Structure formats: C-alpha cells, structure tokens
Amino acid sequence: MQAIVFLLDAVVGFFCTLFLLRFLMQAMRVSFAGQIGDFVIKLTNWGVKPLRRIVPGVGGLDWASVVAALLLQLALAGFLVSLSPLALADDGSLPLMILWFAVRALLRQMVYILIGALILQAVLSWINPYSPLAAPAYQLTRPLLQPLQRLIPSISGIDLSPLVAILLLQVVLMLL
Numbered sequence: 001m002q003a004i005v006f007l008l009d010a011v012v013g014f015f016c017t018l019f020l021l022r023f024l025m026q027a028m029r030v031s032f033a034g035q036i037g038d039f040v041i042k043l044t045n046w047g048v049k050p051l052r053r054i055v056p057g058v059g060g061l062d063w064a065s066v067v068a069a070l071l072l073q074l075a076l077a078g079f080l081v082s083l084s085p086l087a088l089a090d091d092g093s094l095p096l097m098i099l100w101f102a103v104r105a106l107l108r109q110m111v112y113i114l115i116g117a118l119i120l121q122a123v124l125s126w127i128n129p130y131s132p133l134a135a136p137a138y139q140l141t142r143p144l145l146q147p148l149q150r151l152i153p154s155i156s157g158i159d160l161s162p163l164v165a166i167l168l169l170q171v172v173l174m175l176l
Contacts, residue, residue: 005080012076013109018044019069020110026062030139034132044068066106073102108176111169117141118169122162141165 022040025032032041047068055064077098121137128134141162148161 001083005083008076008079012072015043015047016069016072016106016109017113019047019065019072020106020113022048023062023065023069024110024113024140025136026060026065028140028143030136034136036133036136047072069106069109070102073105074098077101077105104176108173111173111176114140114144115166115169118144118162118166125159 018040022044024030025037025040031037044065048062048064051064051067055067057063081094081098081101117137117140120133121141124131124134124137144165145159145161148164149159152161152164154160
C-alpha cells in the first residue's frame with residue numbers, strides 16, 4: 001500500500017506542479033513559445049481545456065489550471081484520508097479537512113515552484129545567462145525580486161535579492 005501511495009503522490013504532484021506552472025506562467029506573462037511552455041501546455045491540455053467550458057478566465061488569469069490542480073489534490077487528499085482511522089470517526093468535518101489538505105498542498109507547491117525558479121534564475125545568471133531557461137525563470141521571479149531589489153542594494157555587483165526571497169518563501173512554508 002505504501003508503494004501505491006508513493007506513486008499516486010508523485011504523479012499527482014507532477015501534474016499539479018505543471019498546472020500551477022501553467023497558471024503562474026500566464027499570470028507573469030511568460031511566453032509559452034519555448035520548450036518549457038510547449039511542454040507545460042501539451043501535458044496540461046487534457047485537464048485545462050475541458051474545465052475552461054465551466055471555469056472562466058477572470059482577470060486575464062487561467063483559473064481552469066488552478067481548478068485542475070485543486071481537483072487532483074482533492075482526489076489525493078480524499079484517498080489518503082480514507083486510509084486513515086480518522087475516516088471511520090467522521091463528525092462531519094472530514095470534507096473540510098480534505099479541502100484544507102488539498103488547498104494547503106497547492107499553496108506549498110506554488111511556493112516550491114517559486115523557490116525552484118529563484119534558484120534556477122540565480123544559477124543561470126552566473127553560469128549561462130543566455131540559456132533558453134533563463135528568460136522564463138527571470139519572468140517568473142521578476143515580481144518577487146523587483147520590490148526586494150529596490151530595498152536591498154547590490155554588493156560588489158552581486159544581487160542578494162534571490163537569497164532574501166528564498167528566505168521569505170521558506171518562512172511562508174513554515175506558516176503553511
């Protein structure tokens with residue numbers, strides 16, 4: 001049973017990451033024209049396209065991607081809770097607990113995506129700033145870094161704002 005739970009968690013985590021990445025890429029106006037964008041679109045169209053008939057895009061954001069990720073997390077959380085002894089002693093709060101687990105998992109996943117993009121952007125800025133991954137990583141992290149760059153000056157040409165952003169995102173993870 002442990003292997004099944006592991007595999008389900010890995011598959012759901014992979015697709016939720018892609019759905020959330022699709023949402024973030026659209027929100028941050030990252031081009032879908034490159035390899036990363038094409039990869040994300042091709043692997044998420046199966047869930048996003050049918051949901052777009054039901055879930056409208058509001059404010060120029062692709063909410064169908066978030067709903068797809070939430071539905072996957074709800075299914076996983078429901079399955080995991082059903083395996084728990086808590087499922088037998090349901091006092092009516094079980095659906096709320098499943099919803100909280102799913103929303104919390106999505107929020108944490110989004111923070112991990114941003115941390116990964118910050119690390120990728122920082123490393124690529126040192127090693128290969130002209131990499132095909134550099135522009136999407138920069139566009140994803142720009143809204144986080146610009147306010148920090150106004151507060152934290154570069155020291156000897158080294159931008160410390162990615163480090164501060166990662167530390168702040170780690171605090172957010174602790175609070176979730």
